[in-house]
Amino acid sequence: MPELKTQDLDHILAANRSINDGVSKILQTYLEKEHPRGWNRIDGAKKWIKENGFMIEAPINDTSLGGFVFFRGESTKNICFINTNQPRVYQNFVLFHELYHFLTFGRHTDTVRVLGGRIHFLKTDIDIENEERRADYFASLMLLPENDVEEFYSSLASESKEDTIYYTMYHFQAPYKAVLIRLYELRLINLRELVGRFEKKNDFHAAFQRMGLDTASVEMSKTIDLRSVKELMHNNRYMLPEFTNEENDKSLKSIEQKINELRNLINDH
Structure with a gap:
């Protein structure tokens, strides 16, 4: 899927408004009944997937591939793959996107049929189509909770507008464009700021270094975790x-x- 452009924003924002209630209900049900107690959202989601399916993390030399879910059947554990050859903020977004498909069993999602099931591939950009938009919006809400974002953003009043966006990326471990859209939806930046910054080329590593922030979240982790494969083979x-x-x-x-x-x-x- 091509990278989102400014002209896609109207579609995305309108779609988010129309699906807000339904996606928010799925998110609240997950947090109240499914999410491991005492765990933060990112690590808890990984734990949930590992308990309810199989999770594989490995670097693939194709940064356009965020990951995939292999749906093996209603009564069989599904497999989630995360490409760790991409910045951690994108890995986090992919994680929650795929969690949504686990929770809804990939309903209405485009998949490729293969022997033993069907595979849903995810590109790293934000999608604007149907159930993929719901999965992306779910990821945005999971990474950037309304009250937390508003409270954190209000603490940055003395910072430049550019740095407030970087701080928000860093604090919530979320991708740049997802942060921009969420800040606009919460009326923390205006439409002019959203549009003006949406396609801006940024050196996040240099910006984080300048601000004294740990750059790990905007770097590739290249994590390799094949324990789920080994468990599947053993079982x-x-x-x-x-x-x-x-x-x-x-x-x-x-x-x-x-x-x-x-x-x-x-x-x-």
């Missing part, structure tokens, strides 16, 4: 011949090796 060993299990083990080791080689190659460059 199904009894269903397969030992030869097949041995070959699967070899394949997994090969995948881990290739991912590590890729990560080292990226780090070297």
Whole structure:
């Protein structure tokens, strides 16, 4: 999907208004009944997915791919993949986007049918289509809760407008464009500011360094977590011949090796 442009804003803002009630109800139900107690929203969402499905994190050398969900069936645990070869703020957005699809079992979502189920791929940009817009809006509400954003933003009255946006990104670990849209929806910036900044090219790493902020959130994490794959293989060993299990083990080791080689190659460059 191409990167969102300023001309997409009218569509996005109108769609957000129309879906607000429905998405907010799903979010509140999740927070009240599903979200692990005592956990922050990001880590709690990861924990929930791992308890109700399988979660894989690994760097893929395609930064346009945010991740995917592999829907394996109503009675079978689904698989969530997060591409860690992208800034952590985008990983967080993808996490909540995919959480929405887990909660709604990917209803009305475009998927690719494959052996054993169907796959929903997510690009890293904000989407404007139907159920994808609901998933993106859910991610925005999860990352940027209304009361928290308003209270935090009011504490930045002495900062420049540009720095307040960077501080909000940093504090809520959210992507730049998602922050801009949310600030406008909460009437914390005006339409002129939203439009004027929406396609602005920013060096977030340099900005965070200038402000004395930890740059980790705008850097690629390249995390590798294949524990869910190992768990899935372990749980199904009894269903397969030992030869097949041995070959699967070899394949997994090969995948881990290739991912590590890729990560080292990226780090070297």
